[in-house]
Amino acid sequence: MSGAAEPPSGSQALAGLAGSRRVVICAGxxxxxxxxxxxxxxxxxxxxxxxxxxxxxxxxKRLADALGLESLTNDAHRVAIGxxxxxxxxxxxxxxxxxxxxxxxxxxxxxxxxxxxAILDNKLYRNxxxxxxxxxxxxxxxxxxxxxxxxxxxxVVVDTPPTRHALDFLDAPNRLLxxxxxxxxxxxxxxxxxxxxxxxxxxxxxxRTLSKVVGGAVVTDTVAFFTAFEGMEQGFRxxxxxxxxxxxxADTAFVVxxxxxxxxxxxAIFFADRLRESSSRVEALVVNxxxxxxxxxxxxxxxxAPGSPELAALATNxxxxxxxxxxxxxxxxxxxxxxPGTPIVRVPFLSSDVHDxxxxxxVGGWLFGRGARSGPPG
Amino acid sequence: MDPKAFRPPARVTIVAGxxxxxxxxxxxxxxYLAAASGFRVLIVEVEGKSGLPTLFDRPDAxxxxxxxxxxxxxxxxxxxELRARTLxxxxxxxxxxxxxxxxxxxxxxSSTGTLDVIxxxxxxxxxxxxxxxxxxxxNQIAAGAxxxxxxxxxxxxxxxxxxxxxxxxxxxxxxAAVGPIRAQxxxxxxxxxxxxxCQVMLVTxxxxxxxxxxxxxxxHLEDRAGVKLSPIxxxxxxxxxxxxxxxxxxxxxxxxxxxERAAVEGAADFRRRRQAVQEEQLARLAEAxxxxxxxxxxxxTTELGLEEVRALAGELAQQxxxxxx
Numbered sequence: 001m002s003g004a005a006e007p008p009s010g011s012q013a014l015a016g017l018a019g020s021r022r023v024v025i026c027a028g029x030x031x032x033x034x035x036x037x038x039x040x041x042x043x044x045x046x047x048x049x050x051x052x053x054x055x056x057x058x059x060x061k062r063l064a065d066a067l068g069l070e071s072l073t074n075d076a077h078r079v080a081i082g083x084x085x086x087x088x089x090x091x092x093x094x095x096x097x098x099x100x101x102x103x104x105x106x107x108x109x110x111x112x113x114x115x116x117x118a119i120l121d122n123k124l125y126r127n128x129x130x131x132x133x134x135x136x137x138x139x140x141x142x143x144x145x146x147x148x149x150x151x152x153x154x155x156v157v158v159d160t161p162p163t164r165h166a167l168d169f170l171d172a173p174n175r176l177l178x179x180x181x182x183x184x185x186x187x188x189x190x191x192x193x194x195x196x197x198x199x200x201x202x203x204x205x206x207x208r209t210l211s212k213v214v215g216g217a218v219v220t221d222t223v224a225f226f227t228a229f230e231g232m233e234q235g236f237r238x239x240x241x242x243x244x245x246x247x248x249x250a251d252t253a254f255v256v257x258x259x260x261x262x263x264x265x266x267x268a269i270f271f272a273d274r275l276r277e278s279s280s281r282v283e284a285l286v287v288n289x290x291x292x293x294x295x296x297x298x299x300x301x302x303x304x305a306p307g308s309p310e311l312a313a314l315a316t317n318x319x320x321x322x323x324x325x326x327x328x329x330x331x332x333x334x335x336x337x338x339x340p341g342t343p344i345v346r347v348p349f350l351s352s353d354v355h356d357x358x359x360x361x362x363v364g365g366w367l368f369g370r371g372a373r374s375g376p377p378g
Numbered sequence: 379m380d381p382k383a384f385r386p387p388a389r390v391t392i393v394a395g396x397x398x399x400x401x402x403x404x405x406x407x408x409x410y411l412a413a414a415s416g417f418r419v420l421i422v423e424v425e426g427k428s429g430l431p432t433l434f435d436r437p438d439a440x441x442x443x444x445x446x447x448x449x450x451x452x453x454x455x456x457x458x459e460l461r462a463r464t465l466x467x468x469x470x471x472x473x474x475x476x477x478x479x480x481x482x483x484x485x486x487x488s489s490t491g492t493l494d495v496i497x498x499x500x501x502x503x504x505x506x507x508x509x510x511x512x513x514x515x516x517n518q519i520a521a522g523a524x525x526x527x528x529x530x531x532x533x534x535x536x537x538x539x540x541x542x543x544x545x546x547x548x549x550x551x552x553x554a555a556v557g558p559i560r561a562q563x564x565x566x567x568x569x570x571x572x573x574x575x576c577q578v579m580l581v582t583x584x585x586x587x588x589x590x591x592x593x594x595x596x597x598h599l600e601d602r603a604g605v606k607l608s609p610i611x612x613x614x615x616x617x618x619x620x621x622x623x624x625x626x627x628x629x630x631x632x633x634x635x636x637x638e639r640a641a642v643e644g645a646a647d648f649r650r651r652r653q654a655v656q657e658e659q660l661a662r663l664a665e666a667x668x669x670x671x672x673x674x675x676x677x678x679t680t681e682l683g684l685e686e687v688r689a690l691a692g693e694l695a696q697q698x699x700x701x702x703x
Binding site: 032061124215218298299307310316320324328331 | 429498536625641678
């Protein structure tokens with residue numbers, strides 16, 4: 001096996017995205033280093049002289065510290081990047097606050113202050129950001145849209161939430177819309193309308209049972225929520241359409257971050273296929289945490305190993321690395337086959353977690369083909 | 379390894395940990411060990427997405443119906459059957475409603491997203507439905523019901539979610555003063571707080587972020603879910619090699635080229651640094667958490683199947699014998 005399958009332009013392609021696109025979305029399964037990659041791409045944008053902003057979601061604590069994010073900060077703030085920024089370049093960061101973002105959306109769409117307040121005070125509403133799957137994804141896209149339309153930034157990089165499935169965020173707006181349009185509760189809140197008969201016996205029985213099972217107060221709150229929400233769905237629908245258009249825009253790039261494992265590869269392929277259906281495509285693929293490859297055991301070492309525990313340990317160690325590296329390479333080749341023409345960037349397994357800007361420099365060095373180290377010394 | 383010496387610590391073992399630490403693999407290994415020791419075991423997967431069948435060299439996805447992963451005798455002489463199924467909140471709600479004579483509407487509810495509305499109105503209800511179902515199977519075990527397994531292994535949701543998953547019962551007991559949900563929650567609390575009935579096995583990796591998260595999860599689980607923690611599994615440990623600092627150029631059977639020596643020494647250097655990180659994280663974990671550690675080796679492969687699960691089960695058997703002995 002040779003390294004010839006790697007398009008030589010992988011790193012340049014990624015640097016090109018950081019240098020020219022207005023939106024970069026990092027997607028992929030959980031636990032593969034998406035947040036780190038997103039931060040490194042935004043930092044690269046700053047290095048190239050752009051005003052960059054990274055939207056992070058639930059970063060590991062030390063990476064958050066490195067970006068100066070001690071807590072949820074829905075307003076971006078400047079990261080001190082020292083001499084890393086190019087002329088005019090800067091890096092801002094924010095950690096998504098789903099609840100506050102949703103509150104802003106409600107206020108913006110409400111016809112009156114009373115309507116907004118009725119929703120914000122509703123018990124069911126207050127549970128949404130914590131309990132309804134897809135809300136975090138939707139709000140991430142909402143924040144992206146807001147930052148993008150304010151035009152304070154040349155580049156916005158979004159890290160997507162750790163979901164069971166990388167696709168969840170593409171479906172999130174629809175999931176929320178479906179929630180807001182739930183038919184059973186909409187019918188229930190307008191019992192005097194013609195819809196009454198359409199409710200049907202089964203639904204009525206269900207609602208009665210629901211009252212018994214979860215309590216009448218819950219049903220009352222739910223009905224109050226849908227009543228208060230009346231008239232706002234169109235605003236949400238319009239915005240969802242705009243967000244969808246932004247995601248499909250030529251200035252938006254999707255970068256899939258994956259790891260060289262079977263399940264992650266399957267998910268990356270699935271994601272790319274789904275993206276193609278929404279007429280977007282994966283513009284670069286980052287395979288993170290690759291095992292270092294040191295080649296096979298040299299014959300002279302293999303022959304000498306049985307005679308010496310120390311040499312045997314050295315040989316075993318090389319064998320271990322080689323076995324994993326070979327398999328991982330096979331997974332990457334499979335990705336390359338299934339996503340022909342997509343530039344692939346390999347990032348090795350680093351010996352410690354990224355927890356400061358030097359660590360981001362190191363990742364950036366691999367992402368953008370500058371070798372392991374490129375930050376200023378010290 | 380003497381699997382006959384193994385007894386499941388409780389009727390239900392809930393395996394929990396951050397995404398990517400190998401929860402499903404550990405669930406499979408623990409279940410394999412139970413089956414090899416003659417206990418009929420059922421693995422319950424709660425997220426509707428799992429690589430579990432692959433771990434037993436089975437091609438098909440799991441479903442709500444129990445599927446055989448290992449036939450009796452497959453894990454050695456005298457070994458028992460191992461089955462697996464999914465148990466997602468949607469499934470559990472449908473079953474809950476069907477049990478109460480609402481079969482027709484139950485299917486439609488999941489397809490129209492009404493479950494989302496209910497689950498948002500009553501946070502924790504999904505978890506309580508799933509745990510309620512687990513408790514129902516556990517009751518069947520206690521009663522020695524026909525067709526019931528001897529023990530259950532639950533492949534729990536990713537940590538963070540695991541805490542809310544397991545503390546939902548307390549939350550609902552506070553929120554709902556009366557009614558079937560409160561009764562259900564009370565039953566689940568009774569199960570979770572009885573160490574003979576239920577224990578939680580945390581899984582982590584010897585790396586900084588997973589260790590931090592495991593420590594947080596452990597304290598939250600004890601505080602908020604009142605559940606007993608079994609020994610913690612540290613997964614993916616690189617087996618320790620005593621590597622010399624340098625590779626000699628001249629060997630009895632020939633010379634190593636400079637490039638070969640650089641590769642040999644580079645690999646050794648990487649391994650030593652990795653080992654140092656592991657030692658440091660194991661020590662940190664031991665200091666922060668007063669739990670015994672079960673250490674599972676990294677198997678230097680990217681795909682795991684039955685052979686690997688068997689090897690890990692053997693490791694678990696050996697170490698559990700040491701812990702409880």
